[in-house]
Amino acid sequence: MSLAVTGAVHAGDRVGLRAEEGVIVEMGPDVQPRPEDERLDAAGAILVPPLLNGHTHAAMTLFRGYGDDLPLMRWLEEKVWPIERKLEPEDVYWGTRLACLEMVRSGTVRFWDMYWHPEAAARAVLDAGLRATVAAPLIDVDGRTEAMRDAALRSLDELDGAAERVDAGLAPHAIYTVTESSLRWIAELSAERNLPVQIHLSETEQEVADCLAARAERPAHYLDRVGLLTPRTVLAHGVWLDQDELELIAARGAVIVTNPVANLKLAVGRVFPYLRARAAGIQIGLGTDGPGSNNSLDVFAEMKVFALLQKHEARDSAAVKAAEAWELATGRCAPLLGAAHSLEPGQRADFLLLRAGAPELSFGELPAALVYSASGAVVQSTVVAGRVLMRDGEVEGAEEVLARALERARRLGLAPPTASAQGNSSALA
Numbered sequence: 062m063s064l065a066v067t068g069a070v071h072a073g074d075r076v077g078l079r080a081e082e083g084v085i086v087e088m089g090p091d092v093q094p095r096p097e098d099e100r101l102d103a104a105g106a107i108l109v110p111p112l113l114n115g116h117t118h119a120a121m122t123l124f125r126g127y128g129d130d131l132p133l134m135r136w137l138e139e140k141v142w143p144i145e146r147k148l149e150p151e152d153v154y155w156g157t158r159l160a161c162l163e164m165v166r167s168g169t170v171r172f173w174d175m176y177w178h179p180e181a182a183a184r185a186v187l188d189a190g191l192r193a194t195v196a197a198p199l200i201d202v203d204g205r206t207e208a209m210r211d212a213a214l215r216s217l218d219e220l221d222g223a224a225e226r227v228d229a230g231l232a233p234h235a236i237y238t239v240t241e242s243s244l245r246w247i248a249e250l251s252a253e254r255n256l257p258v259q260i261h262l263s264e265t266e267q268e269v270a271d272c273l274a275a276r277a278e279r280p281a282h283y284l285d286r287v288g289l290l291t292p293r294t295v296l297a298h299g300v301w302l303d304q305d306e307l308e309l310i311a312a313r314g315a316v317i318v319t320n321p322v323a324n325l326k327l328a329v330g331r332v333f334p335y336l337r338a339r340a341a342g343i344q345i346g347l348g349t350d351g352p353g354s355n356n357s358l359d360v361f362a363e364m365k366v367f368a369l370l371q372k373h374e375a376r377d378s379a380a381v382k383a384a385e386a387w388e389l390a391t392g393r394c395a396p397l398l399g400a401a402h403s404l405e406p407g408q409r410a411d412f413l414l415l416r417a418g419a420p421e422l423s424f425g426e427l428p429a430a431l432v433y434s435a436s437g438a439v440v441q442s443t444v445v446a447g448r449v450l451m452r453d454g455e456v457e458g459a460e461e462v463l464a465r466a467l468e469r470a471r472r473l474g475l476a477p478p479t480a481s482a483q484g485n486s487s488a489l490a
């Protein structure tokens with residue numbers, strides 16, 4: 062399979078690009094299509110690397126708008142968990158397909174997912190053409206330790222050799238939902254099989270207070286003691302980490318993924334100490350968290366909020382510059398997250414074409430336009446592994462994905478029977 066892109070603009074120059082078997086083989090002003098190539102005429106569109114979502118629960122597209130405006134624990138206990146007990150693999154499949162559709166449309170090509178029935182999520186990712194690391198949330202403070210461990214091993218078997226574009230991982234939900242012995246078990250399994258681990262850490266002040274009360278140590282120290290702070294670990298949130306913990310995380314080589322919009326919406330009361338984390342040398346990524354708690358999967362929106370929030374917190378408009386926010390959003394500040402290194406021959410053929418005529422991108426420096434004025438709507442075409450997933454705004458099969466996801470949401474009682482796939486029918490006063 063080969064693809065030729067013509068008439069793109071990269072770093073101010075007109076370029077062409079050819080990809081074979083998912084890898085960029087040529088890029089530059091003189092690249093010409095070959096007869097066997099699929100063609101993609103960029104017509105002056107801007108060629109940029111794609112975005113990466115470092116933490117989400119993709120299938121929770123089905124929960125979007127359900128129980129908004131509640132505090133985290135009430136939202137989970139009263140709204141989310143009772144419905145999740147009824148989830149079937151097909152719910153997760155179509156919820157994840159809907160998330161993938163949104164990601165393709167807004168330029169995200171790889172994501173880190175923590176959700177039930179990860180084998181169904183993996184199938185959705187493969188069918189949608191994207192890349193992901195998927196893992197089931199592991200929870201056993203309810204006393205179901207054996208069942209949890211069996212399910213974790215079974216899901217790893219099912220995901221084994223899924224495909225090149227999907228990696229399996231382990232996802233202990235949080236230190237307050239997994240027992241110490243299971244955290245140690247997960248650490249050993251991760252080391253034995255070289256599996257990445259994703260876990261929510263220090264999202265709320267309560268989590269820190271509870272950890273201190275129970276163990277007289279802070280969350281990152283506890284995680285380190287059970288063997289889970291390693292170069293394979295991705296920590297979501299990290300809002301309430303202190304300086305000591307940041308230095309420990311840097312020393313262990315773990316990644317932190319910050320999710321500013323979800324933190325603001327759930328009113329966690331503090332801003333992720335990004336500048337201190339960066340100064341400590343921690344690898345950092347950007348995530349949306351789940352569409353049930355954000356509610357957007359548009360990483361463009363996330364990078365803007367990230368940059369603004371950090372500037373505001375630092376009382377310094379130069380604290381995080383646009384180019385840095387963009388770099389973070391591509392995932393390239395944290396190699397473990399698995400983004401392609403750059404757009405050049407030998408690298409994966411994953412890239413975006415941004416609308417040449419988009420008013421948001423008309424003038425000024427590109428990074429500032431991307432971070433401060435653009436949204437995911439500027440993405441015109443999305444390519445993953447040399448395959449065109451969106452061509453000039455059209456994603457094949459989008460109507461079916463919307464309709465089937467709506468059926469699943471209705472089945473779970475998450476969408477009213479009158480809702481249509483064409484649009485949300487509820488009225489605003």
Ligand SMILES: [Zn+2]
Nearest residue numbers: 261297350351
């Ligand atoms: Zn999360």
